[in-house]
Structure formats: structure tokens, C-alpha cells
Amino acid sequence: MRIGTTLTNYIIQNQRHIDGATGEFTGLLNDIAVACKKIADLVNKGALVNVLGATDSQNVQGETQKKLDVISNELMIEALRHNGHIAALASEEMDSVYHLPANAPRGKYLLLCDPLDGSSNIDINVSVGTIFSILKAPEGVANPTEQDFLRPGTEQVAAGYCLYGPSTMLVLTTGNGVSMFTLDRDFGEFLLTENNVTIPAETKEFAINTSYQRFWDAPVRRYIDECLQGADGPRKKNFNMRWVASMVAEVHRILTRGGIFLYPCNSQLRAAGKTGKLRLMYEANPMAFIVEQAAGGAIDGQQRILDIAPDEIHQRIPVILGSRSEVELVQDYCRSGKA
Ligand code: AHM
Ligand code: MG
Secondary structure: OHHHHHHHHHHHHHHOOOOOOHHHEEEEEEEEHHHHHHHEEEEHHHHHOOOOOOOEOOOOOEEEEEEHHHHHHHHHHHHHHHOOEEEEEEEEOOOOOOOOOOOOOOOOOOOOOEEEOHHHHHHHHHHHHHEEEEEEEEOOOHHHHHHHHOHHHHHHEEEEEEOOOOOOEEEEOOOOEEEEEEOOOOOEEEEEEEEEOOOOOOOOOOEOOOOHHHOOOHHHHHHHHHHHHHHOOOOOOOOOEOOOOOOOHHHHHHHOOEEEEEEOOOOOHHHOOOOOOOOOOHHHHHHHHHHHHHHHHEEEOEEHHHOOOOOOOOOEEEEEEEEEEHHHHHHHHHHOOOO
């Protein structure tokens, strides 16, 4: 598709090729884009509109919510609840599934989202993002339950994220490659700036929070240790390292120039009764879909993330994603359990 095409045009043109398309999917993506533009505006204005800092509430995961976490969640709901494009919504910031008002028309999609990912970066003016995942709703169910959301990532109809960085960018897959759109603030529209995004298979850059090093399992320790040995070690090349602490920014970097991102489980998380840090439904699945559509890999260590059958909506899992050959190497180490 032509570079410079608006997101709306892009979606309409893509939908023409889908049998039985009614325009509802176009409407849904437009709703999401509207919410993202509003969030982008607030992130951009920051302290000027008093949206920085924490609230005194916690989310279901026991994390203190930032003001912008709560506001972004409200903006997503506001953009979607009366338009008839979704049947229900689930969010990292809400304990349970959000049901539409009784009088609101029901659509045929389920939306899952992390309204503002990378919360620890909000107050320090570093990139944050919104992540979303779209599933088909079960037919004839007015108020879908949590059970209806528990589908493996392979069933996602679309997934994407909006990165609030120096530029605001919306990155989208509908299962037919990955496209990037940049927000033209004068124009108020997301315009296509890159099509058929492909992650290079090889890389020399890794991203992991090394402050947890003493809690890592042996396979992760081995992989990172070999990267750090650089040209003197078994990898025979020097590696660079990055850690933004915003998954959206890390994935965006990997889509742009390759790399591997690891947020493994570790003994500290396990001691706290957790199975990982990142959430399967709001973070891992949509990012895995995008990364795979860009020729990369995404695993939990042992298996492909998209194949995981979820047990519960706020489930956490280990995430390793990025350049395919690196992800496969980590998987080999994890499967053989070698130190
Ligand atoms: P959040 O959804 O509460 O913002 O947490 C998810 C974020 C990811 O974007 C990022 O990769 C990770 O948490 C950073 O965690 P840490 O501070 O442990 O390095
Ligand atoms: Mg998050």
C-alpha cells in the first residue's frame, strides 16, 4: 500500500479482501486509534495537564496505578463502549471483564489491552505505549465472560501497539504482515510510514534487566553470559545491550533494527508466587503476534507464546522474543536445561 495512506484508508482497503466484512472491524480500529490519539495528547502535555504521578489505588496485580494508567484505561472504554464494535473489553488495569452498558449495541469483537505499558517511565518523560489484542466474540452472547476471552494467541484477529515516543507511532498486524503508521499532529491522522516490516534473523543486541541476574535460571544465565563474552567467547561477536523498561519501546526497536528481548521468570518472582512479570493476554500475545508477523520468534522459554492456552485473564508468563535465530538459541538452552 502507498506510503502516506491514512490508517483509516489502509484498513478499509484491507477489509475489501475479506468476505463478509461489514465495516465493524474498520470501526473498531478507528475507535482504538482515537483513544491512542487522546492518550498521546495527554502523555505529550504531561505535567501541564497534571497527569503525572501515582494514584492511591492498586490494580488487581497489586501494582500501584499511575494517574495515566487510570486515565488511559478510561479513554479506551470511552472510545469503545457505545460504538457497537466490541462485545466486551478486558484490561490490565481492571480486575474483571468490562461489560458494556445494557443499552449499548454489541459488536462481534473482544478487545484486550494494556492501556499504558511501561508505567515506571511516565514520570521521567521516557517512551510508554498502549498494547491491544483483538479476538472474535462468541456468537449470540450479550455479555461475554472471562472464559470467552481465554483463547490462545493464534486466534487473534489483529494486534498492535501505539508508541508514545518522540513520534507517536501505531504498529498493526491483521495477520498479513506488520505496518507502521506515524501520527501527523497537524493533520490529526496516523499515516502509513512503513509496510512489510521484517526483523533481521541475526542480531548483536539484547535487552534484559540485569539487576535480576542473581535470580536467573541457568539457561538464561548461560545465554547472557555468552553474549557478554563477545568476540572472545563462543558467539564470536560483540553484543550491545539496551533496557528501556517499556516493552513497547523494546519491541519497536527490535522491529526496526533487530535484537532480542528477555523477561524470563526467575527465583525471586517464583518466591512471590508469580509465573513471570509480563501478562500473557495484554502484552505477550499481541507482541508475539506482531513479532511473528515480522519474521521473528516469541517463546516462553519452552514453547511458542501464541500456542499457550490461557488459564486466567491476568496470567503472567516469561517472554523471550525478537530475531529468530537468537530466540531459537535461547529455546535450545531452555529445553536442554544446560547451565
Ligand atoms: P507495566 O505494564 O506495569 O508497565 O509493566 C510492564 C513493563 C514492561 O513494559 C517492561 O518490559 C517491564 O515492565 C519492565 O520491568 P522492570 O521494571 O522489572 O525492568
Ligand atoms: Mg504493561
